[in-house]
Amino acid sequence: MGEQSAGGSSSGPCVAVAAGLAPISIGTDTNGSLLLPATRCDVFALKPTLGVLSQEGIVPICREFDSAGPIAKCAEDIAAMMDIMVEPEHLSKQPSGTYSSMLTGTLEGIRIGVLDPKNWSLPSAVATPVASINKQQNEEISAAFERLQATGATVKEVEIASLDGLEVDDSGFKPDFEEYLRGLESSKVRTLGEVMEFMESNADLEFPPESPNMGRLEIADSFLLSIEERKEAIRKMREFGRNEAINKCLVDNNIDVILGPGDSEIDDYYSAAGYPMACLPLSYCDYNKRPFGVCALASEYQEGLLIQLMSAWDQAVKRKRVLPTCLEGPTPSSSSV
Numbered sequence: 611m612g613e614q615s616a617g618g619s620s621s622g623p624c625v626a627v628a629a630g631l632a633p634i635s636i637g638t639d640t641n642g643s644l645l646l647p648a649t650r651c652d653v654f655a656l657k658p659t660l661g662v663l664s665q666e667g668i669v670p671i672c673r674e675f676d677s678a679g680p681i682a683k684c685a686e687d688i689a690a691m692m693d694i695m696v697e698p699e700h701l702s703k704q705p706s707g708t709y710s711s712m713l714t715g716t717l718e719g720i721r722i723g724v725l726d727p728k729n730w731s732l733p734s735a736v737a738t739p740v741a742s743i744n745k746q747q748n749e750e751i752s753a754a755f756e757r758l759q760a761t762g763a764t765v766k767e768v769e770i771a772s773l774d775g776l777e778v779d780d781s782g783f784k785p786d787f788e789e790y791l792r793g794l795e796s797s798k799v800r801t802l803g804e805v806m807e808f809m810e811s812n813a814d815l816e817f818p819p820e821s822p823n824m825g826r827l828e829i830a831d832s833f834l835l836s837i838e839e840r841k842e843a844i845r846k847m848r849e850f851g852r853n854e855a856i857n858k859c860l861v862d863n864n865i866d867v868i869l870g871p872g873d874s875e876i877d878d879y880y881s882a883a884g885y886p887m888a889c890l891p892l893s894y895c896d897y898n899k900r901p902f903g904v905c906a907l908a909s910e911y912q913e914g915l916l917i918q919l920m921s922a923w924d925q926a927v928k929r930k931r932v933l934p935t936c937l938e939g940p941t942p943s944s945s946s947v
Contacts (some may be wrong), residue, residue, distance in 0.1 A: 615737075617646030620681070624651040627681050629934060634691055637645065639887075640671040642877030645681050645905055648889035649872030652931065654902035654920055655681045656688050658913050662700045670790055672782030674844050675881050680792035683931070685920035689713055692913060703911040712914040713921040718762030723863050725870035726767060727751040732873050743895050747902050750869055750893050754904065754927040761926045768868065770859045773851065773878050781840050783830040802831055851882025853900045856907055866915060868907040876905045885909060888916040890923050894932060 616625055620637025624647035626853055627635050637644045639657045648655035657679040670676050680691035692709040706712060727748045731739070759765045768874040784802050791800050799805050809816040809824055817823065835843065859868055870876045872889060891903040908915050923929065 612870055614703065615650070617642075617650045619643045620655075621647040621651070623681050624653055624655070626643050627645075627651070627653050627683060633682065634687050636678050636691075636695075637681050638668055638676060638678050639877075639881075640675045641881040644681070645877045645887065648681060648750075649891070649903045649905070650901055651935075652891045652894075652903070653889070654685060654688050655679055655889040656692065656916060657922075658692070658885045659886045659910050662697065662703075662886075662911070663695055664697055666750070670783070670786035673786050674782060674848075675884070682792055684686065685917055685923070686710070686713060688920060689917050692917070700911075702885070704914050706914065709914055709917050712918045714918050715921050716762060717758060717919065717922045717926055718741065720867060720915070721764040721766075721865040722755075722758060723766055723768035723865040723868045724755040725770065725868065725876070726885050727871045728758055730871045730874035730876060732875065737873065740897055743900075746893075746896060747871060747873065750902075751904060753890055755869065757927050763926075764865075766863060766865070768859055768863045769869065771855045773855050773882060781830075781833040781835045781945065784833065785837075786904065787861065789910070803876065808833065847882050848884060851879060852885070852910075855879055856883050856885055857909060860908075866912075867907065867919060869904050870907075872903040872905045874905070876907070880905075880907050886911075886913050886916055888920055889918055890896065890920065891929055891931070892927060892929060902909065 611942065615621075620643045623632075623635030623637045626632045628651040637647070637655065644655045644657050657677050658675055661676070663678045665673060665676055665678075668676055668678060678695070680688050680695065682688050682691065685939055689709040689712065696704075696709075699828075701707070704712075731744060757764060788801050791805075793796055799808060804826055806824060809827075817852065856868065862868070869890075877887075879885075888906040888908075889903060890906060891901060891905075894901050906916055906919055924931075
């Protein structure tokens, strides 16, 4: 991770895999919560098409965008987890029957569209821009895209329609979260308001110096959209994310996959569409050794295609994984603290 944030909110499971505390883990993603931490922790991750994995037990932000997803150091583990996790009725949408069968290790025949990395970055409110980091990422991501052509893939630069951020995702938090609370047998709180009251009553525990507020909850509690207004807003977002953005880019350019920088707002696209996304680790910033990588987007139920891409990725871009700094060096003595 270097000296920067591991991202959120699936940073815990991503860090666990990166540090070797677990060989695999499961995270959740509403709008970037798998992408950013996986990118910054040097691991592979996959957010499937919405509905392919059960939402049972997931604390919801918005059911129309939430999904679990596997995290691992290699494509083989991602595929094995998908074979286990996917709802039985969705396995039929995988033509070969299993996701592990897509571990071909080749990109031959895959048509790839790449976004110019110079035009894709995180807003300054999310990550303070560092010129040397941006320059290195742009150069190495562009070089990786060029290497893909040598592996049998068709690669071309593409553009995608502009998409506003997910302004409506918090509108679903309150009703979905309260439904989740009602399903807990032993919970003493049943509403978002009661959670906020508890936090205010225990401010010394709930409001640490670096985050002394509950702004996200207050915003969610203040949403005034009716159920029908919310459904219509999400319908329009889904339609635009699919038909005017991802699908249009795929069809107009005759491609199968869209690649762009992981450290960007590309998460808005797969979240709006409800389409699958894969995190592909690439390299490390000279500035602070923090990992960075690439995000791959595909159409509905194309998880197998993304796993095929994952299986060929390391060799195609000549990636060499480096152990986290804290794991390098001599073995600590028995007297070390």
